[in-house]
């Protein structure tokens with residue numbers, strides 16, 4: 001028996017739930033069912049072993065990503081949001097091939113990446129690149145800009161000789177930097193310029209999918225807008241697909257086509273952007289939406305305050321993972337494991353909502369009671 005079978009993420013799910021999960025995967029294509037799926041994640045898990053004692057034995061697992069299923073379409077920007085520690089970067093790293101999943105499948109254009117040998121995987125690793133959060137630490141300070149942008153072309157043997165230098169100049173122009181900058185070092189640039197260099201490096205081997213992990217979070221607000229516009233332009237120009245990771249819903253609003261809300265290693269809601277902002281269904285999404293600052297006082301809504309902190313992924317709550325912080329006091333499904341099921345344009349992992357038990361009025365009442373007790 002394999003390790004992944006020992007710690008099966010499907011434990012406790014009944015056959016009808018598995019069928020609903022399969023239906024949810026299909027419905028993950030909403031609202032753009034006509035679009036081709038580029039990346040399909042099926043029951044994806046990453047469990048980090050926790051070791052302790054004199055002999056450093058594995059005593060438990062930290063479930064950073066747990067049974068996550070999602071389709072990403074060709075040409076879309078999929079925004080992924082969730083609190084710090086909910087597993088966003090771990091998911092991005094598994095997709096980019098930097099972490100091996102504990103269980104589940106990553107299908108890229110229909111090919112199961114986990115079943116490939118290291119050599120076979122190399123061909124696909126070019127197609128999926130990652131842009132990291134911190135433009136200061138993600139660039140090697142001892143390398144010139146030319147060496148940084150050339151490196152993926154040399155490693156992947158995609159370009160040779162003089163064409164590498166020409167492509168570096170072309171990529172610098174694409175990201176709005178002068179080609180004369182190629183002989184400079186990272187410390188000679190501002191944060192926004194460094195992130196542009198990181199983007200040029202990611203583009204070097206002509207990827208099709210880019211995982212942008214908090215790509216603008218470390219930048220000033222005015223520079224964030226410039227980089228978001230640049231990413232948007234490059235997406236159209238090169239036919240790219242993005243998985244755009246951020247902490248909050250405000251950050252992904254402008255760039256995303258669909259949005260996934262992640263909580264404690266799993267998705268709790270997936271929907272087109274407008275559906276998430278105008279009609280959030282899961283109690284967690286409702287609280288995230290209520291936390292977005294609104295400048296117009298006439299449109300301001302009460303903020304739903306969540307109880308406590310994100311529980312430990314080593315010992316997540318039994319049943320519904322959100323139950324320890326949910327504002328619905330009388331939910332009859334707290335002790336049941338929740339899976340994504342289709343509901344209109346949404347996929348949600350909350351049986352109370354999908355059964356019609358938790359309304360916007362309940363959320364408004366929770367907000368009012370949170371305000372009263374504050």
Ligand SMILES: Nc1ncnc2c1ncn2[C@@H]1O[C@H](COP(=O)(O)OP(=O)(O)OP(=O)(O)O)[C@@H](O)[C@H]1O
Nearest residue numbers: 048062064083084085086087088089090091247313
């Ligand atoms: N290499 C690792 N070994 C052990 N635990 C890890 C490792 N990487 C991440 N974790 C744990 O996995 C969980 C998810 O981490 P991850 O970095 O994916 O969260 P995140 O959602 O990206 O958070 P943030 O928004 O702060 O970047 C955390 O509890 C983290 O401590």
Ligand code: SF4
Nearest residue numbers: 320326328331350352
């Ligand atoms: S199933 Fe119940 S406890 Fe869980 S999120 Fe929905 S309403 Fe809250």
Ligand SMILES: [Mg+2]
Nearest residue numbers: 088089090213
């Ligand atoms: Mg992260």
